[in-house]
Amino acid sequence: MIKLTLKDGSVKEIEAAMPAAEVVKGIGMGLYKSACCVKLDGQVCDLRTTINKDCTFEVMTFDSEEGKRTFWHTASHVLAQAVKRLYPNVKLAIGPAIEGGFYYDFDTEKAFTADDLTALEAEMKKIVKEDIAIEQFGLPADEAKAMLEKMGEPYKVELCAEHAGKGEDISFYRQGDFTDLCAGPHLMSTAAVKAFKLTACTGAYWRGDAKGKQLSRIYGTAYPKASQLEEHLKAAEEAKKRDHNKLGRELEYFTTVDYIGQGLPILLPKGARVIQILQRWVEDVEQKHGYLLTKTPYMAKRELYKISGHWDHYLDGMFVLGDPHDETKECFALRPMTCPFQYQVFLNRARSYRDLPMRLGETSTLFRNEDSGEMHGLIRVRQFTISEGHLILRPEQLEEEFKDCLELAKYMLDTVGLLDKCTFRFSQWDPANPKNKYEGTAEQWEEAQAAMKKILDHLGLEYTIGIDEAAFYGPKLDIQYKNVYGKEDTLVTIQIDMLLAEKFGMEYTDVDGKKRMPYIIHRTSLGCYERTLAYLIETYAGALPLWLSPEQVRILPVTDRAAEYCQKVLEKLEARGIRATVDSRKEGVGYKIRQAQLDKIPYFFIVGDKEAEEGTLSLRSRSEGDLGAKPMDEVLERIFRENDEKVR
């Protein structure tokens, strides 16, 4: 007798060992039909797994993350089968489930294009209709290798070789004429993959190595029901409408010009205004947090970057003025970071422990010659301005100061309304990194990472770990944000650096009169203003909170008889620092309202004879619509109050 503890706590007994699928059938055929995989003692397992001992038994449907992944993984096999049927010479690489769907990488003579997807979808439809049973089998490593070689799948042979060392059988899945090396789990039949769509085809490197072979990747998504697929595709369409790269241009926050160059956006008056508001606010808040404002040069001689190590690591990514390799002549480079410039402030004279912590802040413009394929709207650019800062510390100050940096960043992200959707990543080095990216000794890295881990754990911060995501000089805490396409970038970073101080000969005299080397925290509070603006536009769909709106109030006169009254109201608004305009064009009030609404102005006043006479304002908000006529002071007071609150 085998005892299975179900999700609801009840116990189901089975007479003898049997596949999980049979157990699920026993619970109910309805459940079996929607089952994707099972969790046995918390482990995700295939429905084919034989149950031969007591365990907890949980059935995972498409509603669960694990169920989705199994479903999408099978969908990727259906895709691969279709590709093999239509293009027998194509070689298979890998085809995992990912967030929101799946992809499969293929090695093909000619890369797939959007036109090929239609034919592939049709073939997939056939495979689903054929209701092909999916079977799993294992082979000893040498037999597996021989079979894959016979099948002519070099990438699979390579993957097989990797698994061979473990001494276990190599797992395969077969569905009719298609067999794939795969650890699973998978659905029981192709029939379940009812609604699917191939969404994109792109290039992707084998094993993520840009020097390696480039494969042709097909992305797709799939659902049990057509209605779910429709819903997903619709949601993706809706998300695209918030794309800052589109909306930001439409609303005239920024633009780009071919002959200025890639990654060099022009901030139009609205975008420039928002960034100015953010900058002034950040500088003021940082001052209150004890930061000393600095202003350092935008370029330096090559020698500075040689000391810092950036010359060796990032020469290709710098804008160099002069011949970088001609040592007989002076050579400058635009700065790609602020660190070594700001260190000079500390180095200006001999320092004592009494000077520490020294918190340096700067609104710093940086230049990085990104690869041509990297630029994206305001998110990835070649010139950007960051709320940069470096803290120079005694080692015992590290924890408290790091905590303050994090608190400050969280406060700022919360105030602008981005914190809710941020995630935290502890970016560590990879001791096995083949690119030889990291400097310093293993001991130094272990020390810095242990220090950061301790701090993060003390704070109880939830974070993921990013191996090989560290800077060359130290580990980072990255605050990540996703754009409307789901692509993640770093919004804010706080880094511990135990290496650069030594390179620059930074030291302080400690209490005991001995010279010691400080620790350094590299940090930003609100990140790059361009990127932050991009995320604000996407998060708010262009309707920025009142305090960040470039134009906060627009006054719409109904007739020019109200001009004088409008002017009076405008002056009252301006006296309190509200950014307001009067739309005095000779247009109908309906037309002006439509314009104000499309421009996403937070509040607008409709002002005609009635209001001028009664001393009122007809208030309209972009979100609540017509709010009716109210006494002028009441309306103004409401706006002043909301503006001061920085409410979202």
Added chain:
RNA sequence: GCUGUCUUAGCUCAGUUGGUAGAGCACAUCCUUGGUAAGGAUGAGGUCGUCGGUUCAAAUCCGAUAGACAGCUCCA
């Protein structure tokens, strides 16, 4: 940098198998003083991203190049 797609008026897009370009919005002028999401009329605006090639003839076909988009790789 790599793979794929794309580039026609300020914006969104039409433009049949090659025969030197159209619409809507926006803009300008005039009329309209109009009350909660588009009042009317007229007009201006394009060497079809750029350069080169094929052709009697190129927005249309070919090549190069610059931008844009998605993904990969990179991101101090």
